[in-house]
Amino acid sequence: MDQLRAGVRLRIVLGHLGHPLAAAIVAHPTSGTSSPASFQPQQFQYTLDNNVLSLEQRKFYEENGYLVIKNLVSHADIQRFRSEFERICRKEVRPPGLMVMKDVAIVKSEQNLSEKSVTKIQDFQEDEELFRYCTLPEILKYVECFTGPNIMAMHTMLINKPPDVGKKTSRHPLHQDLHYFPFRPSNLIVCAWTAMEHIDRNNGCLVVLPGTHKGPLKPHDYPQWEGGVNIMYHGIQDYEKNNARVHLVMEKGDTVFFHPLLIHGSGRNRTQGFRKV
């Protein structure tokens, strides 16, 4: 447990670091891993033995570093998360420890209209309504396939990607989440990212470089973007340009689980809506 406690303590110190209506979730390093004696028909490095994932799904995650599960979170739950987010933006509730972030282009303008100025909220673990996300049995069922049964929510975010004002500041540069995480081991960490509405390239879907979870943690720095870069939105400068980007088109409730070394980002939001995950 020491390793985890240390991770939690550090994360609280660096409490503004890191993750979607998402959670980075880790498990006790020694629990949930398969016993060395158990018979393994195949060597799996990134998934644990369980009867939740099909062999095909397991192989997909091993190979690509992410797995999309369609229609996982109910629309009723998503509506509840959306309502709570709006209450927080209206300052009707102020959960302790919550960080509210604004888009760099919008914070510099005078346009400060409640949820229209909030890019994301982070660390909502003290908000009972939002933290329900991290307790949903359908989420935990899949998380456990990567972390094992002793699960801890390490970082939480609800992202409200604003319409791009023309400066491309709504983009999230290509990065690895492990850059933000002072805890290990990386193979027992997973991110759950749930679409709260239809998401495609128009409103800035998640973009992944499949298979990059097998590589090392790369150096991150602020991208050289002229229109401005949001604070802490570091990117990888030297990613493999031949590595084809895959745009994940997702429907409301679809959830992608991904490895913290997977290189990913998101494009600009060309719509007038606030893309929520």
Ligand SMILES: CC(C)CC(=O)SCCNC(=O)CCNC(=O)[C@H](O)C(C)(C)COP(=O)(O)OP(=O)(O)OC[C@H]1O[C@@H](n2cnc3c(N)ncnc32)[C@H](O)[C@@H]1OP(=O)(O)O
């Ligand atoms: C995926 C995951 C693992 C990793 C990620 O998602 S990476 C992103 C992680 N993001 C973070 O950790 C966000 C950190 N956020 C923060 O530190 C805070 O929210 C702040 C951005 C500093 C805002 O704090 P707060 O003091 O409440 O806000 P203020 O409105 O008074 O602004 C203070 C000064 O900061 C500036 N600012 C606010 N928002 C941003 C921004 N998005 N990008 C760049 N600069 C920004 C703001 O203009 C102001 O500067 P001055 O006017 O004082 O020069």
Ligand SMILES: Nc1ncnc2c1ncn2[C@@H]1O[C@H](COP(=O)(O)OP(=O)(O)OP(=O)(O)O)[C@@H](O)[C@H]1O
């Ligand atoms: N050539 C590139 N160099 C560095 N980062 C890039 C490059 N292309 C894309 N990215 C990063 O990957 C993210 C996703 O790329 P994508 O092409 O989907 O976004 P976009 O360029 O904003 O939108 P679109 O191409 O759909 O107009 C971008 O937001 C950016 O962070």
Ligand SMILES: O=C(O)CCC(=O)C(=O)O
């Ligand atoms: O949703 C996005 O725009 C990016 C999210 C991201 O990088 C993450 O969830 O780790």
Ligand SMILES: [Fe+2]
């Ligand atoms: Fe990320």
Ligand SMILES: [Mg+2]
């Ligand atoms: Mg592009």
